[in-house]
Amino acid sequence: xxxxxxxxxxxxxxxxxxxxxxxxxxxxxxxxxxxxxxxxxxxxxxxxxxxxxxxxxxxxxxxxxxxxxxxxxxxxxxxxxxxxxxxxxxxxxxxxxxxxxxxxxxxxxxxxxx
Numbered sequence: 001x002x003x004x005x006x007x008x009x010x011x012x013x014x015x016x017x018x019x020x021x022x023x024x025x026x027x028x029x030x031x032x033x034x035x036x037x038x039x040x041x042x043x044x045x046x047x048x049x050x051x052x053x054x055x056x057x058x059x060x061x062x063x064x065x066x067x068x069x070x071x072x073x074x075x076x077x078x079x080x081x082x083x084x085x086x087x088x089x090x091x092x093x094x095x096x097x098x099x100x101x102x103x104x105x106x107x108x109x110x111x112x113x114x
Contacts, residue, residue, distance in 0.1 A: 080095065
């Protein structure tokens with residue numbers, strides 16, 4: 001059985017967006033960048049424990065605050081913010097992960113107290 005080969009040209013939109021970002025937003029914090037053969041048209045920019053970086057990019061890309069989705073994962077320990085906008089012919093997804101501090105007097109699952 002042969003597997004079709006994906007061409008680098010199928011990632012043209014996210015690669016072009018990265019080139020534009022490097023020129024236009026060079027003074028913004030560097031995100032983690034992801035382009036996948038599963039979704040070759042999608043550029044994903046993520047920030048881990050850097051909500052200010054997420055916010056700076058949200059504003060720069062013009063993602064309306066009201067469209068940013070929020071959720072909690074990791075047994076209530078991680079807040080995830082996610083927004084998306086079309087840019088340079090393809091979607092750009094902005095994701096922010098931040099740690100939610102444990103409330104005083106609470107324990108994480110499996111944590112032993114003395």
